[in-house]
Amino acid sequence: MYTPHTPEERRAMLEAIGVQRIEDLFSDVPAKYRYPKMNLPPAMTEMEVAEEMQGLADANLTVKDFVSFLGAGAYHHYVPAVVDHILRRGEFYTAYTPYQPEVSQGTLHAIFEFQSLMCALTGMEVANASMYDGATAVAEAVNMAYHVFRGKRPKAVLSAALHPQSLATVHTYYDASDREIVVPHADDPTADPMRLLDAVDERTSLVMVQYPDFFGRVYDFTALAEAVHAKGALFGVAVNPLALGLLKPPGDMGADIVTGEGQPLGIPLSFGGPYLGIFTTRKKYVRKMAGRIVGETVDTRGQRAYVLTLTAREQHIRRARATSNICTNNALMALAATVYLGLLGKDGLRRVAELNYHKAHYAAQRLAALEGYELAFPDTPFFNEFTLKTPLPVAEINRRLLDYGIFGGYDLSQDFPSLDRHMLVAVTEMNTKDEIDLLAAALDEIAREAAA
Amino acid sequence: MSWKVLPNLKYTKNDEWINPEDGTVGITDYAQAQLSDVVYVEITVSEGDEVQKGDIVATVESVKAAADVYAPVSGTVVAINDELADTPEVVNSDPYGDAWMVRLEIANPAELDELMDADAYQQYCEEREH
Numbered sequence: 001m002y003t004p005h006t007p008e009e010r011r012a013m014l015e016a017i018g019v020q021r022i023e024d025l026f027s028d029v030p031a032k033y034r035y036p037k038m039n040l041p042p043a044m045t046e047m048e049v050a051e052e053m054q055g056l057a058d059a060n061l062t063v064k065d066f067v068s069f070l071g072a073g074a075y076h077h078y079v080p081a082v083v084d085h086i087l088r089r090g091e092f093y094t095a096y097t098p099y100q101p102e103v104s105q106g107t108l109h110a111i112f113e114f115q116s117l118m119c120a121l122t123g124m125e126v127a128n129a130s131m132y133d134g135a136t137a138v139a140e141a142v143n144m145a146y147h148v149f150r151g152k153r154p155k156a157v158l159s160a161a162l163h164p165q166s167l168a169t170v171h172t173y174y175d176a177s178d179r180e181i182v183v184p185h186a187d188d189p190t191a192d193p194m195r196l197l198d199a200v201d202e203r204t205s206l207v208m209v210q211y212p213d214f215f216g217r218v219y220d221f222t223a224l225a226e227a228v229h230a231k232g233a234l235f236g237v238a239v240n241p242l243a244l245g246l247l248k249p250p251g252d253m254g255a256d257i258v259t260g261e262g263q264p265l266g267i268p269l270s271f272g273g274p275y276l277g278i279f280t281t282r283k284k285y286v287r288k289m290a291g292r293i294v295g296e297t298v299d300t301r302g303q304r305a306y307v308l309t310l311t312a313r314e315q316h317i318r319r320a321r322a323t324s325n326i327c328t329n330n331a332l333m334a335l336a337a338t339v340y341l342g343l344l345g346k347d348g349l350r351r352v353a354e355l356n357y358h359k360a361h362y363a364a365q366r367l368a369a370l371e372g373y374e375l376a377f378p379d380t381p382f383f384n385e386f387t388l389k390t391p392l393p394v395a396e397i398n399r400r401l402l403d404y405g406i407f408g409g410y411d412l413s414q415d416f417p418s419l420d421r422h423m424l425v426a427v428t429e430m431n432t433k434d435e436i437d438l439l440a441a442a443l444d445e446i447a448r449e450a451a452a
Numbered sequence: 453m454s455w456k457v458l459p460n461l462k463y464t465k466n467d468e469w470i471n472p473e474d475g476t477v478g479i480t481d482y483a484q485a486q487l488s489d490v491v492y493v494e495i496t497v498s499e500g501d502e503v504q505k506g507d508i509v510a511t512v513e514s515v516k517a518a519a520d521v522y523a524p525v526s527g528t529v530v531a532i533n534d535e536l537a538d539t540p541e542v543v544n545s546d547p548y549g550d551a552w553m554v555r556l557e558i559a560n561p562a563e564l565d566e567l568m569d570a571d572a573y574q575q576y577c578e579e580r581e582h
Binding site: 150287311312313317318321 | 491492494496511513514515516517518520
């Protein structure tokens with residue numbers, strides 16, 4: 001909503017700067033460009049705008065209307081009311097960058113808590129104040145590893161089982177550079193992670209995997225981490241932080257960099273964003289980590305205080321010598337994750353993770369028992385997402401599922417031609433047993449109707 | 453404003469000093485004063501590396517700037533000061549002594565003649581302060 005100044009306020013401001021009319025301020029713009037014709041519709045009242053926006057929003061079917069089994073990097077989880085309650089406080093909602101610690105202790109403290117929580121979750125030693133999203137965090141991991149070796153190891157080896165958008169982002173960042181981005185066995189994306197070692201040599205700075213991977217699979221990467229280290233490279237893992245409520249953290253497997261997409265932690269789906277990039281590493285690499293870092297210190301009165309620290313890493317100081325162009329963080333989303341984790345605590349987070357795990361495993365059992373359907377990776381553990389082989393193309397099944405009020409799982413053939421008739425099914429704490437049973441019944445009916 | 457300038461050293465326009473006798477390299481008192489409190493020093497070469505005059509040998513980070521340190525002459529790195537990573541503040545307190553950064557085996561002594569002596573450097577500092 002736009003609430004402009006009054007005519008009196010305008011007159012007072014013009015007088016203060018010694019200008020007659022507002023139009024005089026545009027005198028430097030050539031006359032013929034000064035007032036271009038803008039084909040704007042007539043102004044609407046607040047009421048009319050609200051109605052138009054609501055109409056647009058209502059054109060969407062969302063997880064509020066339909067049962068969803070769609071994941072693939074963004075998941076339908078419950079966002080407790082208290083998250084929004086804290087986020088919407090003006091002190092947080094409209095706060096700008098905390099460059100002045102003397103007026104930003106609330107923001108800085110919250111970010112410090114966020115960083116601490118991310119380290120606790122991932123088993124790593126330092127975290128930054130967040131990045132835009134999980135995809136850019138992966139790109140920054142590639143960047144950081146490159147700079148750890150000062151450009152002497154220009155190759156990054158990335159798993160084909162990383163989220164396709166993470167890989168696409170890495171390519172966007174580096175295709176025009178002299179870095180080598182290698183995704184081995186891209187034609188066989190579900191290959192065993194140990195096969196990544198085929199592409200690792202003394203020119204490799206980083207090997208990066210996802211946990212759980214894009215196909216939902218969970219691996220213990222300890223052996224792979226060891227093998228990567230033996231070749232002198234760093235080992236990176238991109239995580240779903242909710243899974244860490246249940247699974248062994250990558251820090252315990254020997255990871256050097258752990259990134260993540262924090263959307264599952266108290267952030268709604270919001271048609272794709274804003275989401276939350278998580279970035280953590282070992283203390284010995286902290287000076288190569290990009291992004292803001294909040295540190296704890298004491299003020300002149302000996303009181304605990306928080307400040308942005310290690311700022312000589314950042315591009316507003318290093319300028320041309322900076323290793324990354326990031327100069328921001330995602331404070332509000334980081335706060336959402338912090339409130340969510342603070343509310344749930346360690347035990348609560350584990351309970352949510354267990355609900356996800358058990359419901360997904362119940363669903364997998366029910367769906368695998370249906371005729372024409374089977375699990376693609378029956379022997380590999382998974383968290384809350386699994387790949388299901390289907391008797392019909394997934395696009396067709398999902399179209400039919402809409403009639404049952406269900407959003408079906410992700411059609412993997414969109415990204416992987418070799419995975420035709422493979423559906424990525426996500427099940428969260430939001431799916432009831434009845435909904436899962438409905439999905440099973442619907443899939444069964446759809447298959448039978450097609451066979452008939 | 454006065455800065456310590458040692459008579460036996462040679463100096464570069466980028467405020468590095470080199471000891472012509474043993475090839476030790478660091479940054480000057482003027483440089484540390486400009487940088488303010490040094491918080492981190494990273495030596496970016498290793499023993500055995502060959503450097504050309506002008507190659508970066510170290511990076512110094514202070515609370516307000518990050519500056520590269522360039523090799524004043526060409527040569528081979530024979531030693532680096534490991535302790536600077538733990539005690540970066542000596543760059544401010546003892547720039548010509550404990551804060552030496554690398555030691556070079558000088559490849560071409562004639563390159564030393566291209567550098568400033570103490571008087572020329574002193575004048576150079578004064579010019580910049582105006």
